[in-house]
């Protein structure tokens with residue numbers, strides 16, 4: 001069963017073509033990760049699906065109908081990239097306020113517990129930390145017992161522990177049969193949560209596949225080292241020099257390190273790091 005879809009949807013903002021003929025089906029169940037560099041069109045796609053924006057051309061359907069109609073939107077939950085919470089409302093009041101807009105809702109205590117907000121339930125949102133605000137903003141997407149939830153960069157600004165707690169909550173919702181569409185810049189996050197990944201770039205869908213397939217496409221690592229004279233090595237898709245250090249970009253860091261040792265070239269200060277998604281995309285487009 002399809003919960004939402006776009007058919008050849010394009011969206012322009014003046015001269016900018018933010019989405020270019022995008023067709024996407026969102027069936028019931030699972031977590032769909034939208035992955036792509038800044039400005040790729042991910043937020044625009046979500047905003048069209050939830051009825052916040054209209055397409056310039058093409059069709060968008062939510063539960064088989066118009067995403068702008070309240071009866072369709074009532075069955076979704078959403079956390080946009082940026083949220084403004086009323087500063088003087090207490091956390092619990094915020095949850096209760098949002099709950100009033102839905103025919104059925106999750107009991108506030110249960111929701112606050114699920115999102116680790118019980119301790120701050122009586123605090124005014126203006127007094128929350130950035131991470132707590134973000135957690136509340138994401139929790140609010142789940143208040144109305146939605147069937148489909150859209151989360152635009154849900155864990156931006158969260159520390160590792162808070163991020164993992166949020167992942168657990170999202171996974172729990174998915175295991176109970178809920179469907180999630182999320183955007184993220186973190187491959188790690190997509191890997192932890194999504195079973196399907198749609199890569200968006202320059203307003204188009206570049207790939208729609210499993211996490212493993214996408215990881216092999218964009219999972220580039222940076223191997224940095226201090227080395228005087230480096231021979232050519234297999235599997236290197238980019239070389240950068242900065243501050244006297246050499247960085248090698250590769251999809252298989254383990255193999256590269258093995259090859260490096262085998263050359264016998266002296267080096268020190270070896271570091272292996274995942275690249276950001278932007279770097280991975282730039283490297284791939286250059287390669």
Ligand SMILES: Nc1ncnc2c1ncn2[C@@H]1O[C@H](COP(=O)(O)OP(=O)(O)OP(=O)(O)O)[C@@H](O)[C@H]1O
Pocket residue numbers: 013014016017018036037038039040041042043044045081
């Ligand atoms: N309201 C707007 N007015 C003008 N241009 C816009 C507007 N919203 C988005 N754009 C442009 O459309 C393109 C796609 O933006 P969008 O926010 O959808 O990308 P994104 O993939 O969500 O990026 P990010 O990862 O940075 O959030 C960008 O070039 C952006 O500058």
